[in-house]
Amino acid sequence: MPKAHTAAEEDRHLMKHFNTTAVCLPSKHYMVDLSQRVKEIKTLVDEGKYFTINRARQYGKTTTLTVLKQILKTEYLVLSLDFQRVDHDVFENGATFSQAMSRLIMDAHEFEDVPVPEKTLSALEELNNSDPQKIKMDNLFRILKRWIKHSEQPIVLMIDEIDSVTNNQVFLDFLAQLRDGYIGRDTNSSPAFQSVILAGVTDVKHLNSRIPPENQHKVNSPWNIAADFDIDMSLSEDGIRGMLDEYEADHRTGMNTGEIAKSIREYTNGYPYLVSRICQKIDTDLVPGVFNSPHDAWTLYGVDEAVKKILSEPNNSLFESLTGKLTNYPTLRSQLRAILMRGETFAWLPYNEEQQQLFNVWVYPK
Numbered sequence: 122m123p124k125a126h127t128a129a130e131e132d133r134h135l136m137k138h139f140n141t142t143a144v145c146l147p148s149k150h151y152m153v154d155l156s157q158r159v160k161e162i163k164t165l166v167d168e169g170k171y172f173t174i175n176r177a178r179q180y181g182k183t184t185t186l187t188v189l190k191q192i193l194k195t196e197y198l199v200l201s202l203d204f205q206r207v208d209h210d211v212f213e214n215g216a217t218f219s220q221a222m223s224r225l226i227m228d229a230h231e232f233e234d235v236p237v238p239e240k241t242l243s244a245l246e247e248l249n250n251s252d253p254q255k256i257k258m259d260n261l262f263r264i265l266k267r268w269i270k271h272s273e274q275p276i277v278l279m280i281d282e283i284d285s286v287t288n289n290q291v292f293l294d295f296l297a298q299l300r301d302g303y304i305g306r307d308t309n310s311s312p313a314f315q316s317v318i319l320a321g322v323t324d325v326k327h328l329n330s331r332i333p334p335e336n337q338h339k340v341n342s343p344w345n346i347a348a349d350f351d352i353d354m355s356l357s358e359d360g361i362r363g364m365l366d367e368y369e370a371d372h373r374t375g376m377n378t379g380e381i382a383k384s385i386r387e388y389t390n391g392y393p394y395l396v397s398r399i400c401q402k403i404d405t406d407l408v409p410g411v412f413n414s415p416h417d418a419w420t421l422y423g424v425d426e427a428v429k430k431i432l433s434e435p436n437n438s439l440f441e442s443l444t445g446k447l448t449n450y451p452t453l454r455s456q457l458r459a460i461l462m463r464g465e466t467f468a469w470l471p472y473n474e475e476q477q478q479l480f481n482v483w484v485y486p487k
Contacts, residue, residue, distance in 0.1 A: 136371055139401035141394055145184045151368050151400065152184070153360035153393075159189050161352050166193060166277055166316040170348040171303055173283075174320045178442050179394035180354055182320045183281055189318075190279065197315060198274040200226065200235060205282035212288040216253035218295065219261040223249040241268040262298045266312040275315035283321035296325065297343035304346065323477075355391030358382050368400070376419035384424045394439050395431070402427035450475040 140150040162185070165172055174182055186201070193199050202225045211221035223245040230237040237245075244264045248256065269276050286292040305311030319325055325344045362382035369378055389395035403418050403426075411426050412418040418426075431437065447454040453475040459465040470476055 181393035204285040215258040216256035269312040
């Protein structure tokens with residue numbers, strides 16, 4: 122027979138916990154209050170801006186988009202898509218990409234209750250079933266424009282995991298269509314999305330650096346209409362303290378939440394994954410392994426011990442991602458070694474692909 126759970130175990134199971142995988146949900150996880158950050162992003166949406174949220178991996182992009190989506194739904198129709206859900210071969214050309222976009226929108230209607238009109242669904246279905254040889258990306262955007270024109274609410278397009286794109290030229294063509302709609306919206310009142318939000322690690326402005334030289338003539342800065350996104354995505358000391366206060370209200374460990382929050386912030390610089398990982402380690406791994414009680418674990422010494430455990434983890438997903446960057450970009454690896462070991466300096470080249478990887482990981486988290 123299955124082992125019966127004690128009342129204490131059942132209570133703990135129902136409580137929130139610290140999460141370091143996928144999206145964080147306020148109803149299930151201890152997390153920093155994102156309301157101020159989301160309020161700032163919503164201002165950009167209200168102003169009709171198109172922009173990109175590009176930050177390092179596990180930096181809270183998807184979690185932020187999830188919270189933002191719920192806030193926006195009170196005023197807008199939000200079409201939230203994820204490029205990680207499609208196969209790489211759909212980026213082969215504009216036709217297969219347009220058909221994949223059609224399927225994503227139809228799935229959003231069927232499984233996520235996005236209110237897409239029947240007429241639009243029928244047009245998308247027809248596009249998806251058409252001969253790819255006869256499809257242009259313009260066919261997809263004509264359907265979208267008709268939907269936008271007759272929609273009772275302005276439509277906001279959100280696309281996560283844009284790094285899944287394997288053919289940059291196809292994606293640049295897609296951005297060019299969005300740009301055309303943005304300009305047409307302001308010059309002749311053509312139907313266009315209220316706002317477009319793209320999220321990923323790579324800055325969309327640097328996609329053209331990976332297009333074969335023979336195709337460079339096709340590039341015309343299609344994302345030069347995007348607004349700057351300079352909203353701080355790191356977690357503040359006050360924000361971390363608020364999260365710990367909520368945890369303390371549930372568990373009553375006796376910790377000094379302000380002191381612990383300051384220490385965690387100093388260790389992580391507010392990197393969301395690392396903040397949650399330290400808390401997760403203290404919460405689940407240090408008692409009884411290192412400390413006799415949560416009261417002893419939630420101390421400055423406990424934070425130090427959690428950091429030691431994280432640094433020695435053999436399968437830390439964030440560290441594996443960073444290590445992969447160093448493997449894929451040997452010049453970056455040698456430059457970092459020279460900077461750290463010998464104190465050397467290098468000229469910053471903003472369109473150098475390898476240095477851009479360093480920019481994504483090191484500069485943005487600050």
